[in-house]
Amino acid sequence: MDLLPLSPRGETPVRALTIAGTDSGGGAGIQADSRTMAMCGVHACVAVAAVTVQNSVGVRGFHEIPAETVADQVRCVVEDIGVSAAKTGMLASTQIIEAVAQVCSEVGIGRDMEVPLVVDPVCASMHGDPLLHSDALDAIRGVLIPLATVVTPNLDEVRLITSIEVVDDASARRAAEALHALGTQWVIVKGGHLRSSEKSTDLLFDGDRFLEFSTPRIETGNDHGGGDTLAAAIASALAHGRSVPEAVEFAKEWITKCLEWSYDLGHGHGPVNPLWRLHER
């Protein structure tokens, strides 16, 4: 595949910012984002929104960082280091979502601004454990999605946000239209959870045209961190100056390789593995 360039020795790489939760098991969240960004030639800056107590089997709980501390991390990084793309993952609460939206608008992160924003509207872990207070869905719909350059929900998140049950291509298109109507510039409806299909198809929509990105389904239970990895790869490609369709095409190939190289870990779901890049040149 066409890889993103690593920066030559001594040269400052492009930077991207992830605003998300940590995963003590090292499979998802900020840990997944940082690994993919590093493997895509991007220096990852991080604003921690929550600390999860998590392993391969599930999430036992989480601790939220005060909303103003989350916003201050963003402000502090942008002021000094500067970023070319940003990504949100687990934001946990209405207060944190509102603070993140406010600081992003203030520093020029978001749709139609200098720095594109990828919003992964994380609501729950793959085990079904909550990562977002249910009363924060309104803030996801009304505050975060309208700021997004691209929003990347899985099918469970699509159902929670739009009440549309995606079962086929027609319902995926209806869901994409409903999400676009909330104010994002682009939306990807991810098809990873549509297990009845032999393919895994992601549908990209900008309010005008639909683009499909499809790969054969990989049989693995080791897909922890898959959504974060896709969104981090999109943010990395945007940081390198790619357009949104180019970034999504790259990210779909990237996550497919990461799934092929995933490994067993603990007693539950192992992580997708971006370190494949070190083995294949």
Ligand SMILES: Nc1ncnc2c1ncn2[C@@H]1O[C@H](COP(=O)(O)OP(=O)(O)O)[C@@H](O)[C@H]1O
């Ligand atoms: N079994 C699979 N085979 C191939 N691609 C997959 C598979 N599962 C997920 N993907 C891809 O991984 C990415 C994450 O998808 P998904 O599982 O839907 O989201 P999430 O990890 O947020 O639940 C998407 O690009 C999706 O197409």
Ligand SMILES: Cc1ncc(COP(=O)(O)O)c(N)n1
């Ligand atoms: C901190 C954090 N962020 C995101 C996810 C979602 O990832 P997955 O759907 O693979 O559980 C997670 N489990 N933990």
